[in-house]
Amino acid sequence: MKISLRNSLKSAKFVAVAALGALVATGCAAGASEDEAGDFPSKDIRLVVPWEAGGSGDLSARTLAPKLEEELGVNVIVENRPGANGSVGYNWMTEQEPDGYNMVMVGAEIVTLQYLDYEIDPADYEFLSQLLAGPGGIAVRADSPYETLDDLIQDAKERPGEVTYSSPGVGSVWDNPAQGLQELADIELINVPFDGSAPSIAAAAAGDVDFSIDAVGSQKAQVDGGEMRYLALLTEERLEDLPDVPTAKELGIDLQNASFTGLVVPDGTPEDVVNTLADAIQTAAQSDEFKETIEASNLIPKGTSPEEFSEFIKQEDERHGAWIKLAQGE
């Protein structure tokens, strides 16, 4: 009863969104025939998500799209082209005209896949803006014998090649920093790869493996439920929400890693188009609504400039490349 007014407002909003959806559908045909020579953008823009619909990446794109529509004045249509770790979508992107009417959302795979025999090259893209980051953490099940990161490292030194961790997949954004951990701490761990973060973290919570290395936000449900404990954060500084959890750096292991998503267009897109899109994305990503949605998912909203994002990608490429080569060298 307390929420009835709010409810009806929300319902009105839903109806409006549905109506907008119908308009988008009918508007497509009209938009396509418009003159392309005009100022950018003069027709609908496609935002391709290289993952399945409904995941957190997809939902962040769908939260961003209406904000981008406000900024750019044209429809922004979200389309899913999933498959093969996102490479189907990345690859599709390189085959499109570099005119700014097709954007693709990328994750860390845009730099890691090239080291895993995929024909994906970060040089084929113009990087527009990083949307969000998911800083990493190391967590163990609630009744684990490890009280600190040091306990874990000591145990791994005593039993080389026996301590296990779960990762969301081989060569994934969370498997790679585990290689870094082994190198920095001079230990040997065993990777048990799972199919995505949820089952991987659940395996650590159930005690099937000794620890989980993943995004802090993804581990949070288990930690809040009393099933797991954080041992360390893979961040530069402590997080506001978790003031009592030390960073690995404080504990003498200078290891940082975060998952991320951002938007790119094909290489060769005109500079003014890149700037128009990047400005719109930055404004949209800094809107309260986008920030709230991202923070609700335990992620950190960003909205960086093309220069910052390109520099970031370069650093990620170097770090992950080194880690993957380390893993393959074994």
Add this chain to the structure above:
Amino acid sequence: MTHFLEMLGPSLVTANAVLDGFSIILQLDTLLYIGLGMLVGMLVGAFPGVTATMAVALAAGFTMTMEPMQGLAVLLTIYVAAQFGDRVPAILINTPGTPASISTTFDGYPLARQGKAGLAMTVSAFGSAVGMLVGIVLLAVIAIPLARFAREFGPPELFALVVFGLTMMIGVSSGRIIKGLIAGCFGLFLATVGRDPVSGDARFTMDILELNSGVPFIPVIIGLFGVAEVLNQMLTHNKNITQTKPISQLGQWWPDKKTSKSLIKPTAVGAATGSVIGLVPAVGGDISGIIGWDNARRVSKEKEKFGKGSLEGLMAGDTSTTTTLGGSVTTTMALGIPGDSVMAVLIGSMMIWGIQPGPALFSSNPSMVYSLVAILTVATLLSLAVSLLRMKSMVKLLELNQAYLWIIILVFCMVGTYSINNSVFDVVVMLLMGIIGLVMLRLDFPAGPTVLGLILGPLAEANLRRTLIGGGWESFLSSPIAMILFIISAAALLFPPLREMSRRRKAEVGEKGKFSANVP
């Protein structure tokens, strides 16, 4: 201590929480959203290739701006209604709308060809409703302690369960064991295509980018079942005059007393199977339907009818499939582990609403579980009513000239398949599988084992290798659940031939006895 409290969670909540939770369906707008979800769900269920996962995922884009409970009402109702809508193409045109209806095709389509489409659809709708309600009761009464059971399923236990699933290949071969096993191996081979789950190396990808994520599953089932059947009808329609009654004839559509009575046992078997399998994370209605169907076959008095138009088989499969829903919701909400692919999507939406599925959810938000129960119950009853009402008009569709119908089905299959991933590759796979399915059909190879191999192969491989990396072979010995499942699997394989042997021996003895009695 906290564990203990969580175990007791549901019994500790006050009547207040229950009332609070149920009150959600007394709000008019919630009911409206349930109605909306039902229309969407019924529609997508009836289109081959458009899965509940996809419908829920796309709807999630719209429900984001709604109140959490109303958004959940829309998404959960789509999920429920799609289960019902889904049975229609499985029964009428042998095309499972979603993988959960694979077992529906085993008996539903043969029944339709015998002119019993109406009866099949009624039985299927009731089976789905009963399964759903059993699952909901499980969720309401013992959600949290049961969710703990899901925790027990690590890689060794999952591998053992998958091995048990693979023994179903014999059952779904309906007598053609050698051919069934060959078809099953073909499915297992298809399952090896893609990236190695542990090393990440490419296997049999032939430089086709899409194959890196393996052979896509839904195009395969649509091809093997739906397209193959249409192609077969095209080839044989001139010769095939033996089919006396057209499918469009509803025939009897309400089971008589005797039939209803005979359905009690398969319903119970299906519900029991689905209850257990629903709790195992990552294993959903598709496998549960097949296992429930096979379990019912084992205990049935009319085994030989299974796969050729058995109402018992249809009932057991559909009940088993839908019962998993309660378990899936339970593991998803209480553990934060998606119970199936629809639930994975739901978790994404809930996070956006600031609700974090996981161990803390039910203790911090006790009325939530009752709201879910209320929404699911209303959605189920409404879907059942709509299914029964619109049945006659659905069957009318099949009165069209066969040639038109083939074209319509093929177009639907293609559009549906394309829309899963916006991928032409998937459509090519579907058509190729249609041709392979046609060859299999003509040579009398069953398609069921192939599908089982393709679903279970990757699960078997990944979990076996995880077990071996982690604890080695000893982990199987130290896991009671895994050992029990292995013993059941062995029994499932050995029992039927042994019984057959003893039956023969008895028959021989009987013959001899008769013979000697005749000797003066």
